[in-house]
Amino acid sequence: MNKVNPWQFLQVKLPTWGLFIFGALPVIIEFAMDKQFIPTEYHAIILAVVLPVLREIGKRIPQRELHEPQLNLTGVNTLISVPVANTSDLAWMVEAKKHLGLKENTSKTAHNPTILKWLKTLGAWWQEDETPWCGTFVAWCLKTAGVAYPKHWYRALDYVNYGSKLAKPAYGCVAIKTRNGGGHVCFVAGRDSKTGKLVCIGGNQSNMVCYALYNESDFHEFRWYGKTNRPADSRYNLPVLSGVTSTKVTEA
Incomplete structure (x- = not known):
């Protein structure tokens, strides 16, 4: 079974980048706070709200699924409809x-x-x-x-x-x-x-x-x-x- 590489998904990348910016660079944050670029009262909001929002944004941006089959669509309709199975059918x-x-x-x-x-x-x-x-x-x-x-x-x-x-x-x-x-x-x-x-x-x-x-x-x-x-x-x-x-x- 192929291992899943989480870095292929934006819902992982975006909050991680945000965490790096707002958590792994305390010097920059401290400097921004000292200069009042980022008010102190917004620091907790950034960690509690911004990072989850970035994750949701990553989910909603269309991405190729990690295990999507590689199809040669030359000369065929690229809208391939897959019927949903009716689980209640006999x-x-x-x-x-x-x-x-x-x-x-x-x-x-x-x-x-x-x-x-x-x-x-x-x-x-x-x-x-x-x-x-x-x-x-x-x-x-x-x-x-x-x-x-x-x-x-x-x-x-x-x-x-x-x-x-x-x-x-x-x-x-x-x-x-x-x-x-x-x-x-x-x-x-x-x-x-x-x-x-x-x-x-x-x-x-x-x-x-x-x-x-x-x-x-x-x-x-x-x-x-x-x-x-x-x-x-x-x-x-x-x-x-x-x-x-x-x-x-x-x-x-």
Whole structure:
């Protein structure tokens, strides 16, 4: 670990210089006092007020952090935005959002290595991303969060047999619906600001991990798969989201 050099910070330099001027040079101070340059009654004020003020000034002057990464910003935007982690978010939702934009390989001759990793870890007997993988995505996210998931995790409709049934959707709950030829499963992430529809994040939604809009009535059941029997009451206050345009996605 690199040692921190305090002299790189102005909040250390400025008060130290002040202390040197007003403390380590008593002859100058005495001379200034004798000549009434610095009245005696202000000496204590200088030590008690000026030095702390210098320290605060040093804090507020922009400085390069000691361990700031050295980036080559040539040709790129120098305003790099780093999102602040939401520490109250559910672990499986954090994992789900990490994979937004992940797509299956539709060439049928190659497969997305991330999806193959999920299948292998979950114990699948197949290794391709053409079989509908919405259940695989949900099981993976729950597994990484240490939450139990269905034995037949690859069957979307089997998710109605586990967890706790909810009377209405809650943030992070598992939503299960039927479709032509099978079912679909995803996580409830919020409610659309314009349409009032549910915003859900799921895998194999138009062959990718994405947000999509659904009517609440589209789903057969909402179930809670957390480590508790029911979600916190605050989870029923669904976040109001905007910018989701996928009102209809393929799920097969």
